[in-house]
Amino acid sequence: MADYFVICSAGSDVHAKVIADAVLDGLHDGKYVSHVEGLEAARWILIDCFGVVVHIFRPEARDFYSLEKLWGDAPREEFPDGIE
Numbered sequence: 001m002a003d004y005f006v007i008c009s010a011g012s013d014v015h016a017k018v019i020a021d022a023v024l025d026g027l028h029d030g031k032y033v034s035h036v037e038g039l040e041a042a043r044w045i046l047i048d049c050f051g052v053v054v055h056i057f058r059p060e061a062r063d064f065y066s067l068e069k070l071w072g073d074a075p076r077e078e079f080p081d082g083i084e
């Protein structure tokens with residue numbers, strides 16, 4: 001389990017890998033990362049940061065797995081595109 005999920009979409013496989021690299025770099029080059037999955041295929045990249053799990057999806061994978069629906073009763077914070 002995790003305390004928080006971060007769910008985002010990437011426009012391409014390359015974009016997904018760049019987002020994942022930025023997250024990993026921001027976490028002191030992976031020092032605060034427990035596990036990474038899906039980096040090769042880049043359709044769904046999961047970065048386990050202990051209490052926070054980052055999900056980076058290609059749009060078709062995000063629609064298929066619909067994590068937002070599984071956790072529909074959880075509090076939600078949305079950020080418009082381009083907001084850091």
